[in-house]
Structures are given as structure tokens and as C-alpha cells.
Amino acid sequence: MQLPTHAYVAVADGEKLNLFKNTGEAGTLELTAMQAPEVERDNKGSGGRHASSAANPSDSQQEEDGFAAGVAEMLNKQVMAGHVEALVVIAAPRTLGELRKHYHKTLSARLLGEIPKDLTGHSLKDIEAAIVAA
Template identity: 30%
Template sequence: MTTLHLSHDAWIVVCDATKALFLRNAGDGRCPALRLVERMEAPDRGRTSDQGTDRPGRLQNRSAPASAIEQTDWHRRDKDDFAMQIAARLDLLCKERPIGSIFLVAPPGILGSLRRALSPLVSAVVVAEIDKDLTKHPVHEIERLLTAGT
């Protein structure tokens, strides 16, 4: 990964399937100073086996044996729902104030879900997508990891 140039007032959204950190650069491009603006957490939905306890459905065919219907992946659905919540929050932030640039930092699966959920208003100011999971790091460590080129 190359070194990122985080301009003054750039927004950095660090997220995974359960947590999102909305950070703003209070410093400049040479000396960034990330500040936590907001934190979102997805509700704990429990285990998949607790969410869908019924047996998979069957589809009756006229000339062949019955076919099984694929069971819903509740965790994938929860991840997509949380990505939509993050995208909705970013849309609201962009409507409330001018945001010049947004950097998205997330694991590849969440990054894809987030990309599909972003409005055109938000997509227009996304300048970089970094496929890393940094949500478990403190803010000062996120700052170091993003600007050190690791």
C-alpha cells in the first residue's frame, strides 16, 4: 500500500461487519491528526442457528424429486444491512456539511457491500478504498498504519 495523503478535513471511515469509526483529519497532509467524530456498532444478532431454526424449505417439482432451497445466510444479510446503515450515515453527513474527501477502510467483503450501498453524492467524494481491517486498533495506530504506507 502506498502512503496516503490525508488532506485537512478529510474523512476516514474505518469499518468492519460490526463496527464503524468515522474519523476526521484535524491536521494536514504532512502531519495528520485523526479525531474520532462518531462510532457506530451493529446490534448483536447472535448465532445463525438461533436466527433461523426451521429446516430448509423444499421445492416440489412435477417430474423430478423435490429440491432443497438454500438456507438464508443471516450473517451475510446482517453485514449488508450494517453496510447500508453506514452508507446512509455518510449520505446524511455529506448533506449536512461539505465533505471534500472520504477514505473507506474495510475488509474486502464489507467494502464491496458498502460500495454498492453508497449514494452518488457520497461516491463522488470517495477518493480511496483500502481493503484492511483496522477497527481493532486505537485511533493513533490507525493514523500511523494509514500514513506509514504499510
């Protein structure tokens, strides 16, 4: 996948978000780390239940889903404010599924692609390689 200059890349799992911007010129991929805005962690995600049992998500899973919903909310705000023209989301598969539930239609329209991999603890080189391979 080729990213335009200034495209954003969000790399997330259920606990952590890394945000990058493509600063490469003319089709060159060169990601630069950015300070991610604060993510609201109180959102309980789509589960909405607080009690744990065999049939309900665990508390830690609810926290991860809530974090994913908060990431989507933050990305929606960035897109709606005009800060993000193009976006790639890289997330652990379960987190990516939760993120999708909360995308605003404007974010969906600016989404260049999604990569279902957990790369939050990986190097910038690994992240760039995953984007090029996608």
C-alpha cells in the same frame, strides 16, 4: 495517501463503525475520533432474503450486510448535508464491497480512497499507518 485537513475516515466492519477526522495541519495526518451518528441496522443490504440455506446468506451475514448498507446511508447523508468534503473508507473486504453498492454518486465524487482491511479493532496508530501506506 495524504489527507487534507478535515477529511473524514470511516473504519468499518460488519458490526462496528469508527469515524475520525484529520485535524493535522498542512499535510500532517493526525486523526481525531468523532462520535459516529446512529447507523440504521434494519436495512437488509443487497441480499434481501430472510431465509437461510446453503444458497442464501446466513442471518449473521445478512445482518452484517444490512449494517454496511446502513453505514453507507449514514455517510451519504453526511456528504449530502455538506459535512464531509473528503472521505477515506477503510473496511473489511466483504464489507467494503457491500458499502460500494450503496454509495451515492456525490459520496463517490468525494471519496479519496478505500483501503480493504479490517482495522476496527486496531489502534489509531495502525489506522494512520494504513492510510500513509495507501
